[in-house]
Amino acid sequence: MNQIKRRYPRPLDLRQGRIDLGHGSGGRAMAQLIEELFEAQFDNPMLSQRNDQACFPVQAGRMVMTTDGFVISPLFFPGGDIGSLAVHGTINDVAMAGARPLYLACGMILEEGFPLADLRRIVASMAGAAKDAGVPIVTGDTKVVERGKGDGIFITTTGVGVVPDGVNIGADRARPGDAVLLSGSIGDHGTAVLSKRESLSFETEIVSDSAALHGLVAEMVAIVPGIHVMRDPTRGGLAALLNEIAVESGVGIIVRESAIPVVPAVQGACELLGLDPLYVANEGKLCAFCAPEDAERLLAVMSGHPLGRNAAIIGEVIEDDRSFVQMRTTLGGSRIVDWLAGEQLPRIC
Amino acid sequence: MSVRFIDEFRDGTLAGKLASGIAAAADPGRAYHLMEFCGGHTHAIFRYGVQDLLPQNVRLIHGPGCPVCVLPIPRVAHALQLASEHGVILCTYGDMLRVPGPELRTLLKAKARGADIRMVWSCLDALKIAQANPKREVVFFAIGFETTTPPTAVALSQAKALRLTNFSVHCNHVLTPPAIMGLLATEEHRSGAVPLDGFIGPAHVSAVIGSRAFEPFAERHRRPVVIAGFEPLDVMQSILMLIRQLNDGRAEVENEYTRVVSREGNVKAQAMMAEVFEVREAFEWRGLGDLPLSALKLREEYAAFDAERRFALRHEHVADNKACECPDILRGLKQPADCKLFATICTPENPIGSCMVSSEGACAAWYTYGRTRERRLAAV
CATH class of the missing domain: 3.40.50.11740 (HypD, alpha/beta domain 2)
Incomplete structure (x- = not known):
């Protein structure tokens, strides 16, 4: 820190200061922001080399790579913020291939006038999430846009990971007879975020489920390496996920409404807002498809992990050239679970 | 709001009991054509698959009670x-x-x-x-x-x-009561070519206007009305009450939704x-x-x-797409699957007719929840 202080006459004002165009200009102000905030928080040797890229050795085998943009409003919500979400979201996208995430990259678009105190809070949250997950943020980029041309802060994260030998997970691999497993309750994230919207705000104990799932995934693929499909039900909720898999695999899916866990507060909030939890976003749940003979073993390992405590077998894959997702309702009837059709739900991830 | 409270109105065991009650009450020698006026009921019927629990001779006809669907x-x-x-x-x-x-x-x-x-x-x-x-x-x-x-x-x-x-x-x-009156004034309903035997009355609307608002209608048109809540068990209970009224030859306004709706x-x-x-x-x-x-x-x-x-606003009128059957669907004369545009070029993402726009519209509910039943119902 002494060195930093010597280099810049005054440290960043992380209490009252605001982002200005100078922080994105490539000049001294930007260098100071990177050093005093990003490097200090993310704190890892690859980042500290200050190259325009991170350099690391490659392992033999298959690698995965993914990228995701985060534009959530509000930035801070019960159970997380845009920073932790940006880390969890990308780690999960890597993990859904059955892969072990190795490194993250982070691009930030900041709006002129954005409070440095908020930025510090977000960056600290990202650093904490990355550290907890054991996946360092090794390179990044910062841009500043004029006031009115961004919504405070947009974050993009990119992740790479390696797939263990013998694991081959893909959205097109669901087969008739496969069991469909869900790692826990749905709708927590979306309703937690909505509860803090200015136009809606309601008092609730609902907390976002935002979490990094790679630990759970590692245990799952260790016990059942032959998992066919794995995906996390984020935007569009469980309904979108099931429809995507049905189309990609050319199969139908039947789920039982009574088997899908929804916590009471989420159910209540959805009733009030006229939402269906099936369409509400999650950030710490996953859905896996496996051969029927593997289902109980997979359920057992999921249930034994803290992030899969409420895991359940919610349905099965059937033959259906129309790729319909159907649901047996709690009432005893049946219905289609369709894609979300143009609902005006605001940004939640 | 307690969720246990909501779940009670979606309970499969209770639904099974009500379904048996309906099957026992429905006279196999006749058909029952019941219209749910409200889009909220249409939505609940499709979302919970209520039609699956009804005998073949009890048919639900989806009414025009969806505000955006009827907006000219x-x-x-x-x-x-x-x-x-x-x-x-x-x-x-x-x-x-x-x-x-x-x-x-x-x-x-x-x-x-x-x-x-x-x-x-x-x-x-x-x-x-x-x-x-x-x-x-x-x-x-x-x-x-x-x-x-x-x-x-x-x-x-x-x-x-x-x-x-x-x-x-x-x-x-x-306003709801004039619309139900208007519906029965159409030629097909007046002549009995398309039967409408009874009505599942609106839930929230009745909470405001009271069940008595439907009394002149029931009396004048000799049709029973049962005000029902929006939960699927409410709908099933109201169907049973309508069947009993029709069996008895009664045409009264009854209130299934007493937990919210009063006469006044x-x-x-x-x-x-x-x-x-x-x-x-x-x-x-x-x-x-x-x-x-x-x-x-x-x-x-x-x-x-x-x-x-x-504001100086112009009267712009453009005829609906000729192939669009929304007008007949809104009057209960046709079903969504009867329309050539349905699920071909008219979908919730690209609605041509108004019934496809709102999730309470008959076409949108049918498309979103009920496409698998097209063939099954075609025969009814």
Whole structure:
């Protein structure tokens, strides 16, 4: 820190200061922001080399790579913020291939006038999430846009990971007879975020489920390496996920409404807002498809992990050239679970 | 709100018992054609698969009780004119954004072209927007049956008290009992060519206007009405009550939804509505044509807040797509699957007819939840 202080006459004002165009200009102000905030928080040797890229050795085998943009409003919500979400979201996208995430990259678009105190809070949250997950943020980029041309802060994260030998997970691999497993309750994230919207705000104990799932995934693929499909039900909720898999695999899916866990507060909030939890976003749940003979073993390992405590077998894959997702309702009837059709739900991830 | 409370009204065991009751009560020697007027009921019926639990001779016909579905094109055109030509901040409910107007233009498309259109959850939000933007004209495009009318009345009386000069309402509030009367006046129903034996009466609407609002109708048209809540077990219970009435030859107004609806309704809300609104001589309903005394307008005392008087709005009328069967579907003469456009070029993402727009519309509910049953029901 002494060195930093010597280099810049005054440290960043992380209490009252605001982002200005100078922080994105490539000049001294930007260098100071990177050093005093990003490097200090993310704190890892690859980042500290200050190259325009991170350099690391490659392992033999298959690698995965993914990228995701985060534009959530509000930035801070019960159970997380845009920073932790940006880390969890990308780690999960890597993990859904059955892969072990190795490194993250982070691009930030900041709006002129954005409070440095908020930025510090977000960056600290990202650093904490990355550290907890054991996946360092090794390179990044910062841009500043004029006031009115961004919504405070947009974050993009990119992740790479390696797939263990013998694991081959893909959205097109669901087969008739496969069991469909869900790692826990749905709708927590979306309703937690909505509860803090200015136009809606309601008092609730609902907390976002935002979490990094790679630990759970590692245990799952260790016990059942032959998992066919794995995906996390984020935007569009469980309904979108099931429809995507049905189309990609050319199969139908039947789920039982009574088997899908929804916590009471989420159910209540959805009733009030006229939402269906099936369409509400999650950030710490996953859905896996496996051969029927593997289902109980997979359920057992999921249930034994803290992030899969409420895991359940919610349905099965059937033959259906129309790729319909159907649901047996709690009432005893049946219905289609369709894609979300143009609902005006605001940004939640 | 306790969730256990909600679940009780969706319980599979109770549903099974009610289903057996309905099967036992339904006379196999006849058919029962029951219309649920409200889109809320249509939605619940499809979402929970209620039809699966009914005998083949009990058929549900989906009525016109979906506010955006019955809004005629000239009114949609007014909304588009207000937003695109008059430079106002146009506030409305989310359902309204995708309703196709002339040339399939929608508010959503107008918004993408720069019109200032805001989705609100309540008319009072529009009022707040007007207060926050004193230099802009703010118009609330009001749609809905008697359920959404009292909040609009409250907002208008507040606007008057606050002496706001930049807030107005484009009123499209419509009335349920005249619409049911109008439905039965159509040729096919009058002649009995398309039977309508009884009605599942609206839930929230009845909470406002009271069950007695349907008594003149039941008496005059000799049709039973059972007011029902929006939970699937409410719907099933009301079906059983309607079947019993029909078996007994009764045509009464019964109330299944006593936990919310009284005979008198919400007298305070009625008074509030009466202070702000008066009944229009006639109003055009999509699919039903001009219905006398079927809608509300702002009273003279509120003229300053009436967007129809405040802005010069043109009457643009464009005929519906000829192949679109929405008018017949809204009147219960056809089912969505009878329409050539259904699920081919008319989908919830690209609605041609109004029944596909709102999740409460018969076509959208059928498309979203019921496509698997097309063949099964075709035979009924």
